């Protein structure tokens with residue numbers, strides 16, 4: 032269940048601090064090191080990292096974190112396990128899981144979540160496991176689609192095809208759609 036009211040969805044991007052490049056780099060470095068140590072500590076299990084992928088300079092606040100929380104609850108239910116680690120700061124919301132089923136199966140189930148719910152489009156699930164002395168990952172076979180124009184989301188992102196306000200409006204729309212589906 033998404034714990035946001037229509038009124039809060041309207042204010043989704045009205046509060047919070049824009050991220051800085053330094054924050055982004057630090058957050059990435061922290062995430063990679065957290066992923067790696069989880070993989071190395073759980074060599075026979077699968078590590079799943081679920082990030083909420085919020086477009087624009089405001090990545091997190093008391094409303095946006097509810098999208099991350101929504102994803103966290105759904106993923107916990109799907110894999111019948113709680114997150115072992117959560118990052119909830121200015122750069123966004125990330126939840127880490129240690130799961131007892133094979134990596135490919137985790138990836139498939141996570142892709143189903145990403146593709147089946149309106150807010151699933153805002154979740155990025157990365158899968159890691161230990162194999163032959165190193166940390167391995169599984170990529171999606173199909174590219175993620177841009178949630179505005181349905182073309183390859185990577186090219187829209189790098190070419191800044193859509194304005195920040197257009198992307199933020201779409202996020203609000205997806206939240207409203209999610210509320211509607213949960214009724």
Ligand SMILES: [Zn+2]
Pocket residue numbers: 177178179180181182187192193
């Ligand atoms: Zn696009």
